[in-house]
Structure formats: C-alpha cells, structure tokens
Amino acid sequence: MMLIPTHHFRDIERKPAYLRPEERIPPPYPGPAGAMWFIRDGCGIACAIATWFLVLYAEFVVLFVMLIPSRDYVYSIINGILFNLLAFLALASHCRAMLTDPGAVPKGNATKEFIESLQLKPGQVVYKCPKCCSIKPDRAHHCSVCKRCIRKMDHHCPWVNNCVGENNQKYFVLFTMYIALISLHALIMVGFHFLHCFEEDWTKCSYFSPPTTVILLILLCFEGLLFLIFTSVMFGTQVHSICTDETGIERLKRKHQPREHQGSWEAVQETFGGDFSLNWFNPFSGPCHPELLNDGGWVRQAASASDHTETTEETTEERLQERKSEDSAEVTDE
Numbered sequence: 148m149m150l151i152p153t154h155h156f157r158d159i160e161r162k163p164a165y166l167r168p169e170e171r172i173p174p175p176y177p178g179p180a181g182a183m184w185f186i187r188d189g190c191g192i193a194c195a196i197a198t199w200f201l202v203l204y205a206e207f208v209v210l211f212v213m214l215i216p217s218r219d220y221v222y223s224i225i226n227g228i229l230f231n232l233l234a235f236l237a238l239a240s241h242c243r244a245m246l247t248d249p250g251a252v253p254k255g256n257a258t259k260e261f262i263e264s265l266q267l268k269p270g271q272v273v274y275k276c277p278k279c280c281s282i283k284p285d286r287a288h289h290c291s292v293c294k295r296c297i298r299k300m301d302h303h304c305p306w307v308n309n310c311v312g313e314n315n316q317k318y319f320v321l322f323t324m325y326i327a328l329i330s331l332h333a334l335i336m337v338g339f340h341f342l343h344c345f346e347e348d349w350t351k352c353s354y355f356s357p358p359t360t361v362i363l364l365i366l367l368c369f370e371g372l373l374f375l376i377f378t379s380v381m382f383g384t385q386v387h388s389i390c391t392d393e394t395g396i397e398r399l400k401r402k403h404q405p406r407e408h409q410g411s412w413e414a415v416q417e418t419f420g421g422d423f424s425l426n427w428f429n430p431f432s433g434p435c436h437p438e439l440l441n442d443g444g445w446v447r448q449a450a451s452a453s454d455h456t457e458t459t460e461e462t463t464e465e466r467l468q469e470r471k472s473e474d475s476a477e478v479t480d481e
Contacts (some may be wrong), residue, residue: 183307184248188292191308194243198306199238201370202326205333206234208367212360216353230332237325240430241307244319249312250298267397282329288396301385301394316385317419317434323382330375337368389418 152174194326214223238255257275261282265424276281283289288300290310311319340352341364349357388394390411399410417435426432 184246184251186308188305188308191292191305194305195241195308198241201374202234202238202329205329205367205370206231208363209333210338212355213336213355214364226336230329230336233325233329233332236428236430237322237329240318242326243430244304244307244311244315244322245309247309247315247318249293249300249310249316250287250314251293251312252276252279252283252287252296252298255280256297257282262306268318270466286394286397288306299394300396301388301395309329314434316389318388318430320382320385320418320429323385323432327375327378327382330378333367333371334375337364337371340364389414458472 190281210227217223220363257273257280262273269271275281276283276289276296277288278291279295283296284298287296287298289296290300292303292304293310296311297310299316301311301316304308304319304408307319307322344352344360349360353360355363384395388398392414416422420432420434
C-alpha cells in the first residue's frame with residue numbers, strides 16, 4: 148500500500164495505546180544498557196524450562212550414576228570438571244540468548260512527526276510495519292511471537308524463548324555448540340560405562356539397582372543422541388548464515404534485489420565481537436556493538452523494496468513513475 152505523507156497521514160497517525168504523545172520520537176537504538184528483555188510466551192517458557200531440566204538430568208546421571216561410583220578417581224575428576232564446565236557454559240549461553248534484546252526496533256515510531264523529521268527525498272521510501280506501528284530498517288522482520296520488528300532476524304527459537312537477531316546470535320551459536328559438545332561427551336561416557344559394567348559386576352558400577360541404572364543410561368543415551376544431531380545441524384546453519392551474511396528468513400525469501408554482503412570474516416568478527424580470541428567462546432562477552440541508526444538508517448531507496456511480493460514491487464514502480472512529477476516521498480506498509 149503506497150501512501151503520500153503530505154495527503155494521507157491519517158493511517159500514519161494511528162496512536163496505539165502504548166504510545167504516549169510525548170514519546171512519539173523513538174528512543175535511541177539500542178536500548179538502555181542492562182535493560183531486561185523477556186518474552187512472555189507460554190510455549191517458549193515451557194521449552195526453556197525443559198531445556199534446563201534435560202541438562203540437569205544429564206548432570207545427575209553423569210555424576211551420580213557414572214562418575215562418583217567409579218573407582219578411577221582421575222577419570223572421574225577430569226571428566227567431571229570437563230562436563231560441568233561445558234554444562235555451565237551451555238546454560239549461561241542459553242540465559243544470554245533468552246534475556247538479551249535480539250535487536251528490536253523501537254515500537255510505535257511510525258508517527259507523523261518522526262517521518263517528517265527524516266526529510267525524505269524523491270525516490271526514497273520508509274517501510275512501516277502495520278503490526279507494531281514501527282518503521283522497519285533494512286533487513287528487519289516482524290516476529291509474531293515477540294510482537295516486535297527485529298533487526299537481522301534469523302528465526303524465533305522456542306528453546307531460548309526469543310528471536311535470534313543481530314544482538315544475541317553469538318549466544319545462540321554458543322548454546323548450540325556447547326549442547327552438542329556435552330551431548331557428545333555424555334554419549335562417550337555412557338559407552339565406556341556400559342563396557343565397564345559388562346566386564347564388572349553391575350551391582351558395583353553404580354549406586355542404583357541394575358535395572359534402574361540401565362534405564363537411566365538408555366534415557367541419557369537417547370537424549371544425547373537426539374540433541375547432538377539437532378544442535379549440530381542448528382550450529383552448522385547458524386555458522387553458514389553468519390559466513391554468508393544472509394539470515395534464515397532472507398535465505399527462504401531469496402531476495403531478487405542485489406544487496407551488499409559483508410565479507411565472511413568481517414561478518415564473523417561482528418557477530419562474535421572483534422578479532423579471534425577466547426572471548427569468542429565466552430557467553431559473557433558480547434558481539435560488536437551495533438551502530439546507532441541515524442536518520443538515513445530508516446530510509447531506503449524505492450528500488451530496494453526488499454520484502455514485497457512481485458506484485459507489490461510492480462505496483463511500487465508504477466506509482467513511483469506516476470508520482471515523479473509530484474516531488475513527494477513515499478511511505479509503504481510492509
């Protein structure tokens with residue numbers, strides 16, 4: 148839908164309940180440091196709780212079924228420290244991915260005053276999201292669960308109860324990597340424990356009864372195999388998205404308009420926070436701070452109507468041609 152702001156501001160001036168008149172100009176991006184971000188979604192909260200429960204279950208089986216009853220203290224100490232370190236990093240990464248603002252666009256900034264302040268020139272357009280009444284910068288997409296437009300949104304993941312965007316993609320990648328590592332580690336230990344118990348008396352290789360021990364180990368083996376496959380695939384797709392500078396949504400839409408891609412190494416550095424170092428694997432170290440959006444960051448050229456269907460793109464071109472002589476900027480619902 149094409150609107151000329153000088154004549155049709157009625158749609159732009161809709162005032163959602165959450166937008167006070169004195170707050171029409173959007174807050175600076177990104178939001179205030181330390182601001183809490185949490186999505187109140189029942190399914191996502193349940194999945195996040197299930198994630199913690201499964202990791203703690205693996206912790207229980209590894210410690211109390213396999214390592215503590217073992218008479219090889221060196222084996223128990225080394226594997227216990229390694230497994231607990233990986234589990235801690237996985238849960239820390241999960242918390243950071245869940246509680247970090249993924250790159251939400253200020254809500255309700257598609258107002259008459261703000262659009263006028265952009266001083267659009269002929270041939271320039273701003274895209275307005277009709278769902279959250281926000282102006283969408285390039286590569287931003289609306290999430291129906293978060294109810295916000297997210298910059299460089301890759302997908303919404305219920306397991307972290309959050310979108311994966313430019314601000315928390317590093318934490319999501321680390322979460323999938325550490326879960327895959329502890330799953331692999333647990334499977335290896337289960338294999339060695341089964342071999343040990345077959346050679347020894349089952350009553351001496353665990354504090355639990357043999358049937359209980361077998362059930363606990365089989366459940367852990369099933370959980371480890373399932374999550375090893377799932378998180379390895381997710382880790383691979385995320386690394387591919389970072390290296391190609393193309394999010395999952397962009398890959399699905401396969402944009403026809405050419406877009407400038409960053410080099411692979413530059414995109415990786417931006418996501419993980421600078422030059423290669425141990426901080427890349429640290430969930431308490433953030434990515435490179437995103438650049439603040441200036442007025443030009445909200446504006447796009449009419450030729451780069453990125454998220455429209457072919458019909459909408461054709462209509463945009465036709466109307467642009469018709470209104471070239473009117474010397475007016477255009478606002479597009481997206």
